[in-house]
Amino acid sequence: MKTFKTRQAIRKYLNEHPQLSVGFAPTMGALHNGHLSLIKRSKSENDITVCSIFVNPTQFNDPADLEKYPRPIEADMAKLESAGCDILFAPEVSEMYDDNEQWHLDIGPVEHLLEGEFRPGHYQGVMQIVFKLLDVVKPHNLYMGQKDYQQFLVVQRMVELLNLQVDMVMCPIEREADGLAMSSRNVHLSDTERKRALVLSKTLNYIKDHFDVSREAELEEQAMEMLAAEEGVEPEYFRIVDGKTLYPATPASTSVVALTAAKVGKTRLIDNVLIY
Numbered sequence: 001m002k003t004f005k006t007r008q009a010i011r012k013y014l015n016e017h018p019q020l021s022v023g024f025a026p027t028m029g030a031l032h033n034g035h036l037s038l039i040k041r042s043k044s045e046n047d048i049t050v051c052s053i054f055v056n057p058t059q060f061n062d063p064a065d066l067e068k069y070p071r072p073i074e075a076d077m078a079k080l081e082s083a084g085c086d087i088l089f090a091p092e093v094s095e096m097y098d099d100n101e102q103w104h105l106d107i108g109p110v111e112h113l114l115e116g117e118f119r120p121g122h123y124q125g126v127m128q129i130v131f132k133l134l135d136v137v138k139p140h141n142l143y144m145g146q147k148d149y150q151q152f153l154v155v156q157r158m159v160e161l162l163n164l165q166v167d168m169v170m171c172p173i174e175r176e177a178d179g180l181a182m183s184s185r186n187v188h189l190s191d192t193e194r195k196r197a198l199v200l201s202k203t204l205n206y207i208k209d210h211f212d213v214s215r216e217a218e219l220e221e222q223a224m225e226m227l228a229a230e231e232g233v234e235p236e237y238f239r240i241v242d243g244k245t246l247y248p249a250t251p252a253s254t255s256v257v258a259l260t261a262a263k264v265g266k267t268r269l270i271d272n273v274l275i276y
């Protein structure tokens with residue numbers, strides 16, 4: 001695997017291989033099998049697979065969360081090597097941002113619903129870094145996880161609005177054997193919290209099994225109660241929405257997804273399930 005730390009160096013390398021198709025999976029590191037599933041999918045569909053590891057400061061609303069975000073770079077590199085990743089792009093913050101840089105792109109309501117309500121400005125930071133990374137890597141295919149369902153829609157809207165030439169691929173959520181969605185933040189959970197966190201995937205599955213579009217509000221309320229009933233778990237939201245707009249699902253919705261966010265102890269977790 002080749003590792004690049006500057007935009008110029010990775011661009012120079014990729015320019016030397018213009019005939020090869022490029023797949024790209026942006027990450028913030030602390031890699032787990034969820035991330036590696038993106039790499040493997042990309043490998044099966046492209047000539048070259050690029051992974052970036054960059055803990056993007058502009059998407060954190062909580063400085064303490066940014067500070068304590070895990071950064072096990074050596075272990076990450078070993079995992080990428082064994083997954084067969086071709087290129088790692090791991091720039092410093094100063095390589096990606098000038099001082100006092102401004103960014104704003106109006107993509108409409110999808111930015112402000114769900115996560116947007118609880119993490120104002122978060123998706124502006126996500127778009128800012130994904131735009132910069134796409135500009136450097138210029139991939140044919142961009143691999144992102146269903147785990148961050150709303151993030152996928154946000155980036156998709158940016159790609160449409162700016163007419164960026166990239167195809168987006170959504171990869172399914174990788175879970176631990178007991179159902180917990182893999183996340184870099186899971187390392188912050190104590191053994192007890194780790195068990196309590198299972199209430200997220202259990203509640204999502206319960207709602208999927210009992211879904212009825214005419215009982216949506218009631219099911220959302222029931223789900224919030226199930227989450228809150230677990231000791232040490234503080235739910236932020238549980239919504240059943242149209243998979244394209246993130247507004248409440250209707251009988252006309254062609255896809256429906258249930259999404260939730262909850263604090264387990266001090267750790268904020270998100271998860272979702274496609275109902276259809």
Ligand code: AMP
Nearest residue numbers: 027028029034144145147148173174182
């Ligand atoms: P992150 O490092 O958390 O920014 O995630 C980088 C990419 O990996 C994003 O596209 C995520 O949606 C994806 N991802 C994170 N966790 C999982 C998971 N459990 N299964 C599949 N993809 C994931």
